[in-house]
Amino acid sequence: MSAELVLKPGKEKSLLRRHPWIYATAVAEVRGRPGPGERVRVRGADGRFLAWAAFSPASQIRARCWTWAEEELPDEAWLRARVAAAVAARAPLMADTDAVRLVFGEADGLPGLIVDRYGRQLVTQFQAAGVEAQRAVLLEALLAASGCSDVYDRSDAATRAREGLTETTGVIAGAEPPALVEVQEHGVRYGVDVRRGHKTGFYIDQRDNRALARRIAEDFRARHGRGLRALNCFCYTGGFSLALLAGGAEEVVSIDSSAEALALARDNTERNGFAPDRAQWIEADVFEQLRRLREAGETFDLVVLDPPKFASSHHHVDRAARAYKDISLNGLRLLRPGGHLLSFSCSGAIDVDLFQKIVAGAVIDARAEMWMRARLGAGFDHPLLMTHPEGEYLKGLWLERLGA
Ligand code: SAH
Numbered sequence: 001m002s003a004e005l006v007l008k009p010g011k012e013k014s015l016l017r018r019h020p021w022i023y024a025t026a027v028a029e030v031r032g033r034p035g036p037g038e039r040v041r042v043r044g045a046d047g048r049f050l051a052w053a054a055f056s057p058a059s060q061i062r063a064r065c066w067t068w069a070e071e072e073l074p075d076e077a078w079l080r081a082r083v084a085a086a087v088a089a090r091a092p093l094m095a096d097t098d099a100v101r102l103v104f105g106e107a108d109g110l111p112g113l114i115v116d117r118y119g120r121q122l123v124t125q126f127q128a129a130g131v132e133a134q135r136a137v138l139l140e141a142l143l144a145a146s147g148c149s150d151v152y153d154r155s156d157a158a159t160r161a162r163e164g165l166t167e168t169t170g171v172i173a174g175a176e177p178p179a180l181v182e183v184q185e186h187g188v189r190y191g192v193d194v195r196r197g198h199k200t201g202f203y204i205d206q207r208d209n210r211a212l213a214r215r216i217a218e219d220f221r222a223r224h225g226r227g228l229r230a231l232n233c234f235c236y237t238g239g240f241s242l243a244l245l246a247g248g249a250e251e252v253v254s255i256d257s258s259a260e261a262l263a264l265a266r267d268n269t270e271r272n273g274f275a276p277d278r279a280q281w282i283e284a285d286v287f288e289q290l291r292r293l294r295e296a297g298e299t300f301d302l303v304v305l306d307p308p309k310f311a312s313s314h315h316h317v318d319r320a321a322r323a324y325k326d327i328s329l330n331g332l333r334l335l336r337p338g339g340h341l342l343s344f345s346c347s348g349a350i351d352v353d354l355f356q357k358i359v360a361g362a363v364i365d366a367r368a369e370m371w372m373r374a375r376l377g378a379g380f381d382h383p384l385l386m387t388h389p390e391g392e393y394l395k396g397l398w399l400e401r402l403g404a
Pocket of ligand 1: 198202203206234235236237238239240255256257258261284285286287306307308
């Protein structure tokens, strides 16, 4: 007999729309004594079945739904099938790269589970009580579906604390990873530090946008007979910088405040055999450095702004908006006529319309005439589940300054 959650009257609505989260405030009663991550039957106030979910006693998100039909029991076979489906969906990407997100939590029907693949190495994050309780079967399913044998766990994300889980990292299958795992993306090689790198080591989600930056560089060279000069702000280990160099950029100036990230970026430049004098790495605060570059009269054909999450929740939206506007304005001021701006926000609390408004405000202040060429987002290994809009976090704008 499964434990049960009974919702308050009216609180069944989001579940009927298949939104996977049940907030603590929606729960009227917990029947039985479910432990963390245990499967519970969810009922409406009128007693009708709504979902099977994983119970999370410590979290504001008190349960995350697995399935919406009583006969679709989320047992081990079901979990294995979800993992296999998630891995299979990414197969087409493997032609372009071996750095791929295999499982993206709620979007793959496995709330709280993140799995990234770097070459033959898998990296996991168990970010919710439900998937934590199913570690063993999920791990087994991942090994079977991916054909990989080495798995490093990076369950050190802040979300774990909110689920009442402690941080844990280390090898959970196979061998210790090397200091740097080498991956390739559209032929560009990157070293990934899966132990200490951001997220699971690399910003896999920016793949398509790095490819776009490269294409802009290639088009520029084709049109002008010379490579463009680019500025990559918040460069981390050089993701966009190397893509631009691969596209034939003449010079790429990159800024990050982390000496450690810049050391890896330099290492990546060498790894690809790019002449070191085409890449300049500046350890600085982007907010200050953009002003210094302007004072020095520097200009660029392309500016990338890919900052860390400025708004960690909706409480920080105003301050974050000012920060996005500040860098967008100062980035725009460095753009040559005909130049391109790629501006990103990975703050889930700032939606694409607000982000566009913020950047438009910067355009107005810069008195620049700009086209929006496209809205940008994460690659398709980070799909958005339409019933879970919270899954949308990475957004970007591609702007072009008129007057080449
Ligand atoms: N564009 C990168 C990912 C950027 S992650 C890629 O595609 O791989 C954000 C980076 O911003 C981190 O490397 C962090 O060190 C850096 N950072 C954060 N605040 C900063 C600041 N104020 N000035 C400069 N760099 C900063």
